[in-house]
Amino acid sequence: MPGTLPRGFEEAGKTVGSPVANAFYFGEQTMTSSDILSGFASALLSGAVKVVDLSAPLGPDTPVLYLPPQFGKNTPKVKVHTISEYNQDGPLWAWNWLELGEHTGTHFDAPCHWITGKDNPENTTDTIPPKNFVAPVNVIDRSKQLAADADYLLTVESSKEWEAENGEIEAGSWVLLRSDWYKRNGSTDTFLNADENGPHSPGPTAEAIQYLLDKGIIGWGSETVGTDAGSAGGMNPPFPAHNLMHKANRYGLASLCNLDQLPAKGAVLIAAPLKFVKGTGSPVRALAIVAN
Numbered sequence: 001m002p003g004t005l006p007r008g009f010e011e012a013g014k015t016v017g018s019p020v021a022n023a024f025y026f027g028e029q030t031m032t033s034s035d036i037l038s039g040f041a042s043a044l045l046s047g048a049v050k051v052v053d054l055s056a057p058l059g060p061d062t063p064v065l066y067l068p069p070q071f072g073k074n075t076p077k078v079k080v081h082t083i084s085e086y087n088q089d090g091p092l093w094a095w096n097w098l099e100l101g102e103h104t105g106t107h108f109d110a111p112c113h114w115i116t117g118k119d120n121p122e123n124t125t126d127t128i129p130p131k132n133f134v135a136p137v138n139v140i141d142r143s144k145q146l147a148a149d150a151d152y153l154l155t156v157e158s159s160k161e162w163e164a165e166n167g168e169i170e171a172g173s174w175v176l177l178r179s180d181w182y183k184r185n186g187s188t189d190t191f192l193n194a195d196e197n198g199p200h201s202p203g204p205t206a207e208a209i210q211y212l213l214d215k216g217i218i219g220w221g222s223e224t225v226g227t228d229a230g231s232a233g234g235m236n237p238p239f240p241a242h243n244l245m246h247k248a249n250r251y252g253l254a255s256l257c258n259l260d261q262l263p264a265k266g267a268v269l270i271a272a273p274l275k276f277v278k279g280t281g282s283p284v285r286a287l288a289i290v291a292n
Contacts, residue, residue: 047292052261054269054286055106056185062105063188063255065225075101102281108273109227109242109252113280117246125279130272132251135218136173137269137288138166139262142202143180150193152179152202153229156211166264171216174269177202178259181223185257191225203229206240213248219271220245221253253286262288 043049056062062078079099084090103109110125111117122128140162146152154177163169179202184190193200201224204212212220220227220241227241237243245252253271268289273282 044289049289050292052258052267052288052290054256054258054271054288055284056182056255056257058100058105058283061186063185063191063225064101064104066192066194075104078104100283102276102279102283103226103254105283106255106257106286107253107281108271108284109246109254109281110273110279111246111249111251112278113252114239114242114246116243117249120246120249123246123249124276125273125282126275126277128251128273132218133272134268134270136170136265137262137267138162138169138173138175139178139259139264139267140175141178141259141264143178143260146179146181146202150200150202151229151231153231154202154204154208156205156207159208159211162264169212169215169217172218174219174221174253174271175212175217176221176253176256176259176262176269177204177223178262179223180260182255182257182259185255193230198233199230201225201230203227203232204241206235206237206244209240209244213244213250217250219251219253221256221271223256223259224254226254227252253284256286262290266291 040049044051058078060078060080064075064077067074076099081097081099083095083097085094086092103113108125110128111120111123117123140154140159142152142154142158159169169175181191181201184193203222203224204220209220222241224230227245228239229235232239232241241252269286270289271284271286273279273284276282
């Protein structure tokens with residue numbers, strides 16, 4: 001049936017009714033991979049699709065995860081050291097060297113980050129297949145529930161309710177929990193939200209993570225300092241977003257931002273960690289491609 005082609009494809013000289021346009025717009029199988037890439041490039045240049053930054057600023061004020069002493073050492077705060085800045089140490093250039101943990105700011109968790117994933121194949125940042133860094137994304141919006149309960153937990157039932165409204169979660173896709181928690185990211189106190197009873201922040205139940213793994217997702221992400229809820233240490237197993245995801249050789253993304261700019265479905269997530277040798281994770285510039 002006739003329809004209106006996305007603006008980028010109109011500007012590329014393709015009109016509804018042509019084989020390429022029909023293949024793109026109506027899902028026919030005649031479109032080649034070159035056609036897809038050409039159409040995407042035109043849509044990107046024309047503004048028919050846009051890039052959304054999902055990453056928080058990374059610097060000395062970036063909040064970092066704090067672990068109780070019984071859990072072991074903590075990651076250090078970010079430090080930036082000047083090598084030169086247009087001076088006697090380098091008159092024509094400026095550059096710095098950094099101190100930071102792999103799991104600092106908006107970051108990617110590789111499977112070897114957790115003991116349950118330590119023996120998996122291709123489990124470090126330098127061995128993960130690069131195709132796994134680009135995938136469709138599902139955004140489960142529970143920001144309203146979170147506004148009333150900082151300890152909100154995503155359950156299997158809530159996940160199924162989201163699917164009933166938005167469509168099934170596909171194998172090979174990311175699932176991100178939108179909580180609007182990123183708006184707290186300017187302060188360590190508000191971002192970690194801890195008191196004498198521990199941190200209070202949203203996340204998934206163990207059952208929800210297992211349900212999503214059974215769907216075949218490639219990764220789980222959140223806007224909080226880590227991929228688990230503040231109460232996850234008391235779950236069975238403890239820290240299920242780490243324990244279960246990495247056991248299944250899947251990935252995590254933490255400290256994401258701007259999920260309120262993404263649709264429930266239809267966006268593409270790009271999250272490529274630095275290629276640290278034997279890296280357990282890496283800060284990333286996470287991006288999403290969405291229709292404009």
